[in-house]
Amino acid sequence: MLWDSVCKAVEKSGDKDWERVFRQAKLFRLEQEHIQERGAELTEDEAKFLEENFFLPFPVTAVEDESGITVIQDQEEQIGLNKVRRVWDCYDLRKSEDLVGEGASIEKGSVIISECEINVIHTTPGNPPKYEAYGDLKRIWYFRNGVGSWIDNRMADPITWEVCHTESIRNAMVALEEVKIINTPSRFVVEVLPRKMRDNPKLIPRSHERPHYVLLTPGEIKRKTGLRGQGSQNKSSGKASHPRRAHFRTLNSERFVNKRGTKILIPATWVGPTEAKVGSKTYRVLLSK
Numbered sequence: 001m002l003w004d005s006v007c008k009a010v011e012k013s014g015d016k017d018w019e020r021v022f023r024q025a026k027l028f029r030l031e032q033e034h035i036q037e038r039g040a041e042l043t044e045d046e047a048k049f050l051e052e053n054f055f056l057p058f059p060v061t062a063v064e065d066e067s068g069i070t071v072i073q074d075q076e077e078q079i080g081l082n083k084v085r086r087v088w089d090c091y092d093l094r095k096s097e098d099l100v101g102e103g104a105s106i107e108k109g110s111v112i113i114s115e116c117e118i119n120v121i122h123t124t125p126g127n128p129p130k131y132e133a134y135g136d137l138k139r140i141w142y143f144r145n146g147v148g149s150w151i152d153n154r155m156a157d158p159i160t161w162e163v164c165h166t167e168s169i170r171n172a173m174v175a176l177e178e179v180k181i182i183n184t185p186s187r188f189v190v191e192v193l194p195r196k197m198r199d200n201p202k203l204i205p206r207s208h209e210r211p212h213y214v215l216l217t218p219g220e221i222k223r224k225t226g227l228r229g230q231g232s233q234n235k236s237s238g239k240a241s242h243p244r245r246a247h248f249r250t251l252n253s254e255r256f257v258n259k260r261g262t263k264i265l266i267p268a269t270w271v272g273p274t275e276a277k278v279g280s281k282t283y284r285v286l287l288s289k
Contacts, residue, residue: 070175
């Protein structure tokens, strides 16, 4: 697992701040078909709403996909996409050998972690909207065969610095788009807990020792876990509605004098059990995320 290789590289770096961040990170695993499917559900207005109200579901959110792992940290509790955030771009050159340029010091087979600060600026409206990002690469740590090395300025290795700078911005944008998908109302965030959890102060928990997070519709939750959430109880009929996923609502009532016509995001509701054990794993529906 790439996460395990990255954790080992972080531990070997000796950077206590990095260790703290990666220990705190909540790891999302998103399937590509979910990303494509959910992007098609948004109108231009909804995409703009999410851009303005973008938030990380956790203070440190890690997103793993086919290209690697991106770890994103809020400087504080930040709302909106166009904020400066700390980002760690992690990839394995055993799978991405094309990143090794002629004259670069990084060898094939290395695990690379680039730390940077990313600021996103909205440039072109549409669905999906197009963004431009500015990034400040801070330093690079690469690790191979038990030995690691720092590149902490451009002059030390211009080729590697430029490649990692470009890749960090590109991968950070992909990860931010994926987190924005997490913010959309179509699926619940579901925590998947392993059979055994580990809290070793000397080591960052590996993939099989920590929870990870997935996105599931109520129907997918039912099929995978057997949980049958219901919506809110109707006081007049006494019957419960279907699970109400988080959704957009336009304030049309005349009593909304100043906010009439604006869209708000209504939190999800789920009446009934939110946790189920399936095999060796425990699934927990997170209604506040």
